[in-house]
Amino acid sequence: MALKASPIWVCPRTPCSDLWSRNSGSAFNLRFDLEKSRKWECCCLAVLAQRAITSVEDEKPNVSGVEPSWGIERTQGNESGGFHKDLNLLPKPLSANDLSSCSKDGSKVRVAYQGLPGAYSEAAALKAYPKCETVPCDQFEEAFKAVELWLVDKAVLPIENSVGGSIHRNYDLLLRHRLNIVGEVQLQVNHCLLGLPGVRKEEIKNVLSHPQALAQCDIMLSKLGVVRINTDDTAGAAQMVASTGLRDTGAVASARAAEIYGLDVLAEKIQDDDDNITRFLVLAREHIIPRN
Numbered sequence: 001m002a003l004k005a006s007p008i009w010v011c012p013r014t015p016c017s018d019l020w021s022r023n024s025g026s027a028f029n030l031r032f033d034l035e036k037s038r039k040w041e042c043c044c045l046a047v048l049a050q051r052a053i054t055s056v057e058d059e060k061p062n063v064s065g066v067e068p069s070w071g072i073e074r075t076q077g078n079e080s081g082g083f084h085k086d087l088n089l090l091p092k093p094l095s096a097n098d099l100s101s102c103s104k105d106g107s108k109v110r111v112a113y114q115g116l117p118g119a120y121s122e123a124a125a126l127k128a129y130p131k132c133e134t135v136p137c138d139q140f141e142e143a144f145k146a147v148e149l150w151l152v153d154k155a156v157l158p159i160e161n162s163v164g165g166s167i168h169r170n171y172d173l174l175l176r177h178r179l180n181i182v183g184e185v186q187l188q189v190n191h192c193l194l195g196l197p198g199v200r201k202e203e204i205k206n207v208l209s210h211p212q213a214l215a216q217c218d219i220m221l222s223k224l225g226v227v228r229i230n231t232d233d234t235a236g237a238a239q240m241v242a243s244t245g246l247r248d249t250g251a252v253a254s255a256r257a258a259e260i261y262g263l264d265v266l267a268e269k270i271q272d273d274d275d276n277i278t279r280f281l282v283l284a285r286e287h288i289i290p291r292n
């Protein structure tokens with residue numbers, strides 16, 4: 001059974017669905033984003049133009065002075081007239097430092113993710129861009145669309161887990177959309193059993209969570225003999241426990257979700273495998289162009 005999180009926003013971050021709703025604030029958002037996208041395009045063009053100028057200026061005429069010799073310098077005093085490559089002009093490999101928290105126009109990067117505040121995907125977004133504005137979306141599909149429509153700069157998508165393996169549905173999404181993979185984040189996932197304040201874990205009869213999270217905590221949940229109920233994301237499960245006020249219902253989610261939704265952590269690190277790592281992809285409209 002898939003439950004849907006009720007739309008109670010505890011955290012003041014902008015939910016993705018709000019970005020294209022018809023209220024006046026969102027219309028402003030959209031105008032603002034279009035304006036930003038224009039600025040961004042101008043900025044990109046300026047960068048490309050600058051690169052073109054730099055490349056031309058860097059060009060040293062070869063012997064005939066006709067053909068360009070970009071990236072290649074004549075060796076001084078080399079009688080045979082051989083050439084060597086200037087290694088500084090070769091593209092440098094990309095590194096995690098290439099994930100800047102600022103977009104090209106200097107504004108904060110906005111990163112869409114599926115779920116509510118406190119979801120692991122949000123943690124992944126913040127790991128990739130520590131100062132970013134995270135934008136929660138109901139579904140992955142919406143996170144993709146938010147990038148395609150220039151409402152946000154990036155999206156994060158869980159793609160595989162060290163225990164559960166590939167998340168096939170998300171590979172399908174990558175094929176259906178034309179976004180580029182511009183980075184990856186690996187997140188150590190420590191699941192907690194959450195419940196209403198004052199509840200003991202023995203009182204829990206039902207546990208809500210994302211199917212991956214429930215599967216990763218199979219041993220603990222079997223020991224407790226609870227009924228498992230699927231939700232869209234782990235933070236949504238925590239929010240549901242908090243909003244329904246059911247004392248016999250718990251959630252598998254992060255310690256941060258417990259904090260956000262005012263729940264108690266009844267048990268920590270309840271995943272079967274201690275080394276539970278999820279790999280997330282960072283997606284964007286633009287390609288990464290290795291810098292020179």
Ligand SMILES: O=C(O)C(=O)Cc1ccccc1
Pocket residue numbers: 114115118119120121122158189210212213232233234235278
């Ligand atoms: O539901 C979440 O919090 C997610 O981000 C998806 C997920 C679920 C379980 C492990 C890692 C990511």
